[in-house]
Each structure stands twice: as structure tokens, then as C-alpha cells.
Amino acid sequence: MTPAHGTLPIADARRTRQELVRRLGAHRGRLAVSLLTLLAGTAVTLATPPVLGGIVDVVADGGGKDRVLVLGVVLVLVAVAGAALAHAGGRMLVVLVQGVLASLREDVFETAVHLPAHTLESSDSSDVVSRVTRDVEAVSDAASDVLPDVTDASFTIGLSLVGLAVLDFRLALAGLVCLPVHVLATRRFLARSHLVYGDVRRLESARGQSVIEAVHGAETIRAYRTQDRHLGELAAHSELAVARQRDGVRLRNRFTGLLNAAEFLGLAAVLVTGFALLGSGAISVGAATAAALYFHRLFGPVGALLGSLDDIQRATAGLSRLVGVTDLGREGGTRDGDDRAGAGHGRTVTADTRHRPAIDVKGVSFSYDGTRHALRDVSLHIPAGTSLALVGASGSGKSTLAHLIAGLGEPDRGEITTKCAKPSRAPSRYLVTQEVHLFGGTLADNLRIARPTATDDELRRALREAGAGWALGPGSGLDTVLGAGGTALDDGSVQHLALARALLADPDLVVLDEATAQSGPQTRTLLRTALERVTRGRTSVIVAHRLEQARDADRILILRRGEVAEQGTHDELLASAGEYAALWQAYTGTGPSSHPHTDPPTDPHTKEQHP
Template sequence: MTPEQTDTPVTTLPVADARRTRAEILRRLRAHRRRLGAALLTLLGGTAATLATPPVLGGIVDAVSEGAGRGRVPALGIALVAATAVGAVLVYAGGRMLVALVQEVLAELREDVFETAVHLPVNTLESSGSSDVVSRVTRDVEAVSEAASDVLPEVTNASFTIGLSLVGLAVLDLRLALAGLLCLPVHVYATRQFLRRSHRVYGDIRRLESARGQSVIEAVRGAESIRAYRTQDHHLDDLAERSVRAIERQRDGVGLRNRFTGLLNAAEFLGLAAVLVTGFALFGSGAVTLGAATAAALYFHRLFGPVGALLGSLDDIQRATVGLSRLVGITDLDRHHVRHEEPAQGSGRTDEAQGSGRRPDIDVKGVSYAYDGGRPALREVSLHVPAGTSLALVGASGSGKSTLARLVAGIGTPDRGSVTVGSAEAPGAPAARYLVTQEVHLFGGTLADNLRLARPDAGDEQLRHALREAGAGWALDLDAGLDTVLGAGGSPLDDGSVQHLALARVLLADPPVVVLDEATAESGPQTRALLQGALARVTAGRTSVVVAHRLEQARQADRVLVLRGGEVAEQGTHDELLAAGGEYAALWAAYHRARPGGGAPVSP
């Protein structure tokens, strides 16, 4: 997070409403309607075969009570075994078919969500909190996946079982079916009460868990600052407060589920008692046989499991629905806008930039920018960077350097004014721009994998040449050279070395415009000279904007722009600004005095 954004209010990414979520899932399922139809027909056939057992058992009761011949009972027994076996096979096969289909659809959704998430503009991620994105592509996907694998086949089978059981009861005697429906008002009341509150409760739980995760992420990222300012207790109290709110809302969810389950159990026993009493009365009057009354009781008793599964699964379905709404909310973001708003940050390359030889100029005219309506980070900033020259941005922390650099790089659009690179308005042609920030990140994989992020088709010799050109030949001396595994479980690299690799990637990408936001900030005494040399090679012959971490970088630039409170304080060449005796001259004098101690950075 840049200094200008530390007080930015956190907003959440969009969440699709129920209608939009339903429409998106139906759209994806329609693409596989034949497989879906085959799976549902198989499940229906299996359920029908399984539900043949109550009337067969009723037939056995009638056969025994009537003293029928020995041949009838064994025949009914064989029919019972056959119906059970066929039903089990078909239900299993249909469930497998349905799970395979739904998992495939979910995999497509997951890929779309991830693809959109990784292309989200940095401003969007920073304003929403990275934990929001992380929770969506992890916990929400997990909730939907579990529901798809475990709940959906069970719910589908339960729905078929309930429908066919009610038909079976009606065939035996309509009065028995009506008696069974006595439990329906209780079921309806319990379901409506649960649905009315659970969606809101589960949505709150997801948001509170995301906020708690964001607190942890921010504390880990800022651990050094937290220790330096001795604010550990403050951050622990903040985490505890967010955790308590999440736990209290989770407790509300548990209470909802417990009340819902209790009402379901009451409804089941009420319905079964009504069927038994009605069956006894009808049998006493001779309206039905003992076998029919038995079959009716068995039919209704078989409803206990499916009804409980169907209504009990509403808990999982609600969690999955909330997760789907959050996932669809991300896929609904304008991908065209996302894809073309932001250039690759220290890891990308485009055919337009590669080897084009074009060195555009940069024009910034009257640019103002504020983060989510907060305090303006930039006010009426104007500058011009001629093609093939370099501009250094200088100023104290919070002066707007990083904000201006990102706008020049094509990340975000100004609230007022314009940023033009060559003949195209930002963010219309981000392909020509390449950003390297002070935030170091080592990607999992080999050294070659990390380098090819900038140019996937680069050969090994091109990778070696880029490393040597950037002065990072030390990387080739690692144990396995380009095949050395970096990161967790591999060879560790310090932050300065990771920044050095990021600068080597710029040479591979060969963009006409490069923006460096304190790209050598993590260098220590041993890597400082190497990174300074790499910085000079990266900017040579390119139109470049450099957020100066040390004033030595500003002296080497063609022009210098000094920012103060989001406004341009001074601009000119290094010598011109020294001669003017203004703010830059004062900074240079302070820097020069501190230099024997190792060279003080511009920003405290």
C-alpha cells in the first residue's frame, strides 16, 4: 500500500443479487443441458425403483394375512430385492453423472473468477482489501464446491423421493395423502422463517470473516512498522474486536439452524401420527387393506430422510448461494475495462511494446485524483516527458509520487485532467507501459519461470542475456542456474535480489515506456550498486518516470519534478533546481550531508 493510500476507506467488491446469480447458473447449465437431462432421468428412474418397495412390502403383509400360497411371498421378495438393487444402481449412477457435470460447470466458474480477479486494477484491490478477493476465490469456492458435491445429488434425489412418495400415497388412498400433508404448514413456517433470516446472516458472516482476514493480512504486511511504533496492542485489540463480531454472527447462524431442525422433527412426528391414525380408521372401516395401511405408513416414514435432507440442506444451500453471489459479482466486473486498464506490474509484456522501437512522450495535463472521495492525492498536476528521456519524481511521503506514477502507468484514471502516452489517452494504450513497484514478490517456480513472466516465449539464452545486461549474473551462479527453484522450498532470495530480477524482466519485456516506483527501495549496502546499475540500463533509451528513492537517482534523470501535498512545487533539471535554491536544493543539501552514513532516502 502506498503512502497516499493509508487512510483510504475500505469498500467491498460487488455482490450479484439473487436473480442475477440464478440467471448466470442457469446459463452455464444450459450449455450442458443434454448431460443434465440424462443425469436427472437416471436419478428419477432410480428413485422410482426404490419407492416400489413400500407397496411390495404391503403386498407381502396382505399375502401373509390372507394366507396366500407360498409362491406369492417369495415372488414378492424377489421383486423387493430387484427393486432395491436397480434403484441403488441408478441413484448412484445418476448422482455421479450430476456431480461430474456440476463440478465441471463450477470449474469453469472458478477459472472465470480467478481470471477476473488477477486482472483487477490495483486500485480496486487496495480499496476493497485483498482479503475480500482471497476469501472469494478460496472460502466461497469451497462452500459452493462442497454443496455441489455433497448436497446437490442428495437434494435432487430427495425432491424426487418426496414427489413420488406423495403420488404413491394418493394412489393408495387420497385420504392417507391428505393426512400426511398435515405436517406441511409446520414445514412451510420453519422454512420461511429460516430463509427470511439466514441469507442475511450468512452474508454478514462472510463479510465479517473477510474483515477479520484483512486485519491479519495488514498486520503481517506492516509487522516492522507495528513493532517500530509499538502498536501491537492496538492491532491485537482490532483483531479481537473483529473476531468477536464474526463469532457472534456465527452464533446467530447456529441458533437459526437449531430452531429450524427442531421444527422439522416436530413436523415429521405430527405427519406420521396423522397417517397412522387415518390408516387405522380406514382399515377398521374396511376402506383399505392392512397391507395398504402398512405401505402408507412406510411411504411417509421414508419421507423423514428426504424431507430432512431437503430442508436441512437449506443451511448448506444458503451458504453456497451467498458464495455464488459473491463469485458472480466478480465475474460481472467489466473484464474489458479490467484487462485494458492496467499494464503488467513488473511481470508483463505485449507485442506492441516488444521490439517496437517506438519511444513515445508523456503528457500529464491538469491531473487531480482522490482515493474514493477522500483527501485529494494530486491537485492540478501537469508535466511533459519528451520521448526517450527520464523524469524523476521527488517529494516526502504522502506527496503523491506513487499516485502520479501509477496514473502514468495506466493504473486508474484521473478524476480531472488527462494522461497521454504517445498518441493514445491513458488508459487506452497500456500495452506500451511497464510498471515496477517497491513491493517485492517472488513467484513460486524456477528462476526461468520468474523471468518468463515478462516474456513467455523467451529462450534460455535470452534469459541469460537479460540477467547479464541487468548486472544480475549472480543469478546464473545459483545451484541449478535457470532451473533453480526459488521461494518456499527452494533457494531464498533477499528483497534486493528479488527487485533485481524484476528489473531484468523489464529488459526482457523491452517496453517503450517504463515507470519505476522506488524499484530499488529494498536494496541493502551490498546490492545498492548493482541495482543502481540495473536501473540505469533499464531506463537507457526509454521514456521513463522514476519515483526516486535516493536523490542520486534524481541527479541522473534528465528532469526532476518535486511534489508537495499533491501539487507541483518545482520542476526542472538537477542543475536548474540547485541553482534556484528552493525545496529541491534543500533536500539535496540534506542528502549530501547524510551521504557518508550510507545515503539517506528522500522520504523519511
């Protein structure tokens, strides 16, 4: 593996070949049939030059029209049979390879969704996107358009040389004059093209990442008036990518020029040799004609074979990046059993049988880049069935700790353990974040993501328990189409559905990472009720978006720069007059008070109400 900075790993050439052979080897029977069909089609079409040579000899010898007519019919039959076999063989090969590629795409997706969150977050967002779009497209195009042509070209070249040798071995030797030029051109092209195309992929990924970051941070960029600097960075990335693409174009142009020179040398050698052999009576005019036609037929296949190296190199670079993702999953493994976020899907756990695990975090440290710590020596205990609120400034490590507790990643040092009254089965975990995706489809489809076997009645019950009865009102219902082309929902409503999903999943441990952050004034009360319902009767960890969420939790943990600053109950922390007490006083604007009658106003230090 050769990971570049800010990217996921890339498989080396040897590992890529091994994976390709392994996947094609699983379909060796179908592969053999398709290749044999293509070979038969090529063999049939190579009868064309001798037939044309025969027509030339008949005419030169003053033969009858009947003989010419028979040879003409044979020529037509050869063309039809060759085309039919080539089409059938090419179609079988494309279907086979596209099936293998589909399997690879599924494996890449399966691996990506099961990778630890920090693995994906440590790479550029555009790197993941480019692999499942541009790289898959490059491999798919090569499989559909290039592979059949390359296979047919290889067979044509081999059989054409055999045909020349059958006519006269000296003609075949004359044709090989072009071989050194072909070898030189190919070696020069291969020596640099793989590096160039790999660089192009990485530079395009960097350019895409700069666009993604600018779009996501558009408000901040405008606020600080740094548009020119970001445009300059984008221009710099674009110029580097375009410059490297120009290098690729120059390589292709030089390669094509050498191929044309080789074709000229080879054809000239065959014609001169044929003329000499004809003069000595060693071959007939028809045989000399057939030899020239045989070699001329090599122009297309040789050009296709060597010219396709351009597409093959692009596809190989893309395939290496795809295999790099699947190998990353194979090395790290996937989460097993129910000990993972969202593992409660597909089962029902009642409040009487739920494990309600206790969580112990012991000396946990974690870093995304291996140098700067997001968490440092964090220790805490969450008793079974209780709730813990995580409070801290942006970048304090709240979300990182929550994700580790949810099972999305492993700490660099220390350990996170769960203890249950019934240790026979690992407790299920479920994570709800503020970044909730609404999938295209019906309301029922979006809910059954949490539990595919849920009945319609169970879906309605979950919506009502989460306080999302509005989704079942007049003009709505489980069959309502959501997303693009359907009913649009605001962010608060989408988060409401996410909490209903959590109720359907019914996990033992639920982790809520600012799960109500997108709520507006109209949905805030509804989401608060849904949050209380989701955390009731189960162990829960809440990254507090508002301090009243911390007040309502059983215990509170204050994080500062990845370290534990304070922990205790709401009343204990207020009594200690420390950091949390200062936050609460600033948040409420009323001085220390454990239970204000109304929800506190917005935090004066931030418009987004982050404590």
C-alpha cells in the same frame, strides 16, 4: 450491486440467479441427462414400500414361501438398481457443477488481476482473499455434497406423494398435514438466514483484515507500543463475528425443531387415516403398511431438503460475492491491446523500432475513497525517450501517479495521453514495483512470466544485461527451482530478477515504483546498473527511492500532498534553492553539489532512505 464499506461489490439475489442459470444453461444437455438419471434412480427405489406391503399381505393371507422369496429378490434388485442409478446421476451432476464452478473461479481470478489497482486497494485485502478462499469453498462444498442430495430429495418427495395418492388419495391428503409447519419453518429461516450469513462473511473479512494489518505493521505497532489497542480491535471483530455465528446456530436449532414437529404430525395423521381406511375395508394391511413406509421415507428427504437450506444459504452468499467480482470486471471492462502495464509480454521490440512515446499528464486528480485527494490537478510532460524521477515524502502521491501513468486505473479528472511517432499501435507499458513476487518453479518459469515465448538464450541474455549473471553461476541456472522447497533468494535478488523480466518484456514505457527499495549493500550497485539498463532507450518514470536516482534522471518532479511542488532538471532545481535543493543537501550532507563522487549516505530523516 451492493458494496459494503471497504469491500468489493456483492451481486443481489436476482443477478446471482441469472448468472447461475446462464452458466448451467450452457450445459443443458449434460444437465438433463444427469437429472433424468437421478429421477430414474429415485423412481426405482420408490418401489420398495409396495413390495414390502406385498410381503405383508402374502404373510397375512398365509401365502407360500415362494411368493415371499420372489418379492425378496425383487426388493434386492430394486435396491441395487436404485443405488447404481443414484450414484451415476449424482456423479454426473457433481462433475458438471464442479466444471461450472471452476469456470467461475477462473473468471473471478481473471477479473481480479485485470481490475484497476485502486479498485482493489480501496477494498480490504482480506475481502479479496475471503472471496477466493472461504466463498469458493462454501460454493464448492454445496455443489459436491448438497446439490445431489437436494435433487434426489426433491424427486423422492414428489414421487412419494404420488405413491400415497395411488394407494388412496386420502392418505396423501393426511400426509399434507405437515405442510403448513414446513412452510412456516422455511419462511422464518429464509427471512433471516441470508442476512445472517452475509453478515458472518463480512465480519470474518473484517477480522481477517485486522490480522493482515497487524502483521504488516508489526514493527510500527511494537515501536509505538500499541499492541493492546490492536489486540482489542481484533477481539472486538472476533466477538462480533462469533455473536453473529451464534445467531446462525439459533436459527438452525429452531428450524430443526419445527421440522421434527412437522414429521411427527404428518406420520400420526397417515397412521390414523390408514387405520380408519383399513377398518372400513378400503385398503389392505399391506397398503396401510406401504403408506406408512412412504411417509416415513419422506423424513430423510424432507430433512435433507430443508436442512440443506443452511448450506445453500451459505453457498448463495458466497456465490453473490463471487458474481459481484465478475460483474465488476464486466462493468469496468479490461484493458485492451497493448495499452496496459506489462503488455510487452510475448513480443520483441528492438531499440530501432520502439515507439518511445511522449507522455502528457493534464490536470489529473485522483482519489481512492472519493473524498481525500491522492493527486490534485497534476500536469507534466515527459518527452519521448526521456526519464522522469518522482520525488516526495510518503503519501505525497508518487506511487499513485506512477500507477496511473502505467495504465493501472483512470484519473477522476484530467487525462493522461501518449504520443508516438508511429500512432498505428498503442505503446506497451510495464510496471515494476518493490513488491515483487517469486513464484514457485524454476528460474526460467519466473522469467517467462514476462515473455512466455522467450528462448533459453534470450533468458540468459536478459539476465546478463541486467547484471544478474550470478543466477547463471556454478550450482545455478535456468532449471534452478526457486521459492518454497527450492533455492531461497533475498529481496534484493528477487527485485533483480524483476528487472530482468522488464528487459524481456522490452516495453516502450517502463514505470519503476521504488523497484530497488529492498536492495541491501551487496546488491545495491548491481540493481543500480540493472535500473540504468532497463531505462536506457525507452521512456521511463522512476519513483525515486534514493536521490541519486533522481539526479541521474532527465527531469525531476517534486510532489507535496498530491500537488506539484517543483519540476526541472537536477541542476535547475539545485540552482533554484527550493525544496529539492534542501532535500539534496540533507541527503548528501555535503551542501549543494550536482555530482558527488560517491553515493550519498542515508537520508537522516528516515531509516528507509526514502527522499
